[in-house]
Amino acid sequence: MKLSVRSVKQVASTIRVYELGLMNGGPALPPYSAGSHLTFDLPNGLRRSYSLCGAPGRAGNYVVAVNRAENSRGGSACWFDTIDSGAVLDAEGPKNDFPLVETAAHTVLFAGGVGITPVWSMVQRLNEIGASWELHYGARTHAHAAFLAELHDLERGSGEGSVSTYFDDAGNGSRPDMRAIIDRAPRDSHFYCCGPQGMLDAFLQATHELPASHVHIERFANEQAAASGGFSVYLAGRGIELAVPEGKSILDTLLDAGIDVPYSCKEGLCASCETAVLEGVPEHRDSVLTPEERASNKVMMLCCSGARGERLVLDI
Numbered sequence: 009m010k011l012s013v014r015s016v017k018q019v020a021s022t023i024r025v026y027e028l029g030l031m032n033g034g035p036a037l038p039p040y041s042a043g044s045h046l047t048f049d050l051p052n053g054l055r056r057s058y059s060l061c062g063a064p065g066r067a068g069n070y071v072v073a074v075n076r077a078e079n080s081r082g083g084s085a086c087w088f089d090t091i092d093s094g095a096v097l098d099a100e101g102p103k104n105d106f107p108l109v110e111t112a113a114h115t116v117l118f119a120g121g122v123g124i125t126p127v128w129s130m131v132q133r134l135n136e137i138g139a140s141w142e143l144h145y146g147a148r149t150h151a152h153a154a155f156l157a158e159l160h161d162l163e164r165g166s167g168e169g170s171v172s173t174y175f176d177d178a179g180n181g182s183r184p185d186m187r188a189i190i191d192r193a194p195r196d197s198h199f200y201c202c203g204p205q206g207m208l209d210a211f212l213q214a215t216h217e218l219p220a221s222h223v224h225i226e227r228f229a230n231e232q233a234a235a236s237g238g239f240s241v242y243l244a245g246r247g248i249e250l251a252v253p254e255g256k257s258i259l260d261t262l263l264d265a266g267i268d269v270p271y272s273c274k275e276g277l278c279a280s281c282e283t284a285v286l287e288g289v290p291e292h293r294d295s296v297l298t299p300e301e302r303a304s305n306k307v308m309m310l311c312c313s314g315a316r317g318e319r320l321v322l323d324i
């Protein structure tokens with residue numbers, strides 16, 4: 009799709025909301041469900057995915073929120089520095105890897121920072137269908153929290169939902185007690201979390217005894233630096249050996265050599281570039297493999313992970 013930016017609004021100290029519509033007014037936008045995202049080909053050549061944060065089902069436009077990352081790898085900086093009203097962007101989707109179970113007895117949502125974006129869409133949907141929900145939303149400061157007024161408005165108008173907030177500048181070192189919140193939730197509740205790595209780790213720890221079907225997470229950033237090159241890869245299926253230079257990823261080395269391999273986020277988040285390792289030990293820097301998968305050293309993400317030794321043999 010070609011989407012044009014209809015408006016840009018600063019909604020928190022580092023978060024902007026971009027409203028997008030089809031270019032030239034085109035036919036209706038494809039519908040989406042809560043938790044969906046769009047993937048954009050940005051003007052600087054990067055490919056990045058962003059959650060849709062409007063009310064699903066009522067969309068005349070798509071709305072995405074972008075947080076200006078302190079150490080932006082180019083994605084959020086591109087949005088903030090070069091994309092304004094009238095800009096035209098190529099986008100793919102909507103796709104949903106973080107779907108909402110609308111039949112749950114109760115829904116407990118945890119969001120941290122810009123992780124509120126898919127969660128805000130979910131809360132709007134839950135409110136619309138009259139479902140029971142509670143949101144626990146943390147951010148560095150009030151000024152860093154997007155959609156606060158809208159959330160509290162929704163809470164006031166809803167008989168079924170509640171919003172609790174946690175801010176580092178609240179003076180009490182406020183953090184949700186996830187374990188206690190999860191323990192007191194009704195049976196058959198579903199639990200969702202979108203936020204920084206530390207929050208996701210705490211959430212997974214607090215929910216590890218629950219059925220996997222009731223625990224849902226979405227990662228929006230890989231906080232680990234990509235591995236550096238300085239080793240070689242042998243592509244067993246092609247009989248080709250390539251040197252991966254310092255400062256370059258395996259994925260970019262392959263693409264530069266004209267070898268077509270699947271990829272999407274280039275950040276270790278989507279698993280599109282997952283590849284079997286036949287020999288050698290990868291240095292894992294992704295956010296998608298489980299600890300067991302990592303320890304097996306049988307698969308790796310080409311976009312961000314490297315090698316512990318001098319050579320890897322890959323099933324390509």
Ligand code: FES
Nearest residue numbers: 272273274279311
């Ligand atoms: S391209 Fe998304 S994990 Fe590698």
